[in-house]
Amino acid sequence: MENFYRFLFFVCAAAAVGVLSIIFVVIWVLHYKEGLAWDGGAAEFNLHPVLMVAGFIFLQGTAIIIFRLPWTWACNKLVMKLIHAGLHLSAFTLAVISTVAVFDFHNNAKIPNMYSLHSWLGLAAVILYCLQIVVGVVLYLVPITPVAWRAAFMPYHVFCGTLLFVGIIAVALMGITEKLIFSLKIPKYSESPPEGIFVNVLGVLLVVFGALVVFTATRVPWKRPNDQVLHTLHTNEGGEDSGKVGPSLSELSHAADADDTDVRRRIGKLDETN
Structure with missing residues (x-):
């Protein structure tokens, strides 16, 4: 691999920032909010940011760069495809659970659903992500799919996956900002309280994680060589x-x-x- 140590730095940095983002979102809901529960209350809503960051962002980012790891190049390509698909399916499952938690909380609290731009784009991302998984499984895991179809669709598969990943991070930033504006009253978000600053740092970590993953995934010299x-x-x-x-x-x-x-x-x- 060209520039192996540079690649190793970016992968380790992405992993460290991703894990740190999960730690930050867990501290946010446990220390500043009502904790975690499945009771229809605010603690259930807190599952939404935790599962989105851990699943829809961290697991998805891991799935995107899994093919780039040179330690996996000796593995059978089909095994790596299954791991790739499994990570995406796990991310989608956590995203669905977190979405259900939001609707459940809103319904119990008599809060309208689907009125904000964050909710529109978030639900669209979940639906498109599901479609991306289905198309990917049909094209790349079903043995009868013609090779020509796989090769022709691959650039679109990669582009759509990267676009979804970046878009989901953007939607997450919208969501945490919206939550801070609604929940911080005394002191207000505009007064830069500790919780506001803490969650702003979380947002920066998500952006850095996204940048590291996209950079690693788009470097041609770090692409997994074609086995044949x-x-x-x-x-x-x-x-x-x-x-x-x-x-x-x-x-x-x-x-x-x-x-x-x-x-x-x-x-x-x-x-x-x-």
Whole structure:
């Protein structure tokens, strides 16, 4: 991998900021709010930010960069696809639970539903995320899907996933700001009380986490090499095929260092052959 230590820095930084964001949102609801519960009250509403940050943001970010980890390149591509899909499905499940918690709280407190821009975009994100998962499973996990379809849709799959991830972080920032404006009365949010400053820091952490994930996911030199392309290169350059199912980590590193331009050109032609 090109610039491996730089890649390692960004991955570790993303993991650290992501975990710190979860810690911050848990401290927020436990220390400044009413805690966590499933009782139809304010404590149930608090499940919404916690599950959204832990699932819809952190797990989704992890799913996006899971293919970039070089330690997974020796794994079967199908196994990695299942892990990728499992992380997204877990994130979606937590998002649904958190959405139900909001509706339950609003109904019990006689608060209108779906009136704010945050609620409109949030529900749209959940629906589109579900659609993204369904289309991804049909195209990339169903064996009968033509290879040409997979290759043709891959740029759109990546673009839609990245757009959803960034959009969900933006919607989360809208949500926590809305919550602070509604809940902070004495002192007001505009007076910069400790809770307001604390949650503002949480928002900054979410933005930093998103930036680190998107940067890591969009760096072409850090893309997982196509197994068939690298195996073909190894066979052609090394002579007789060794009969292995896929390349080893040393072969992946050798191929990546050899001629990155040629490898990427072949990847473009034979992308998503598994």
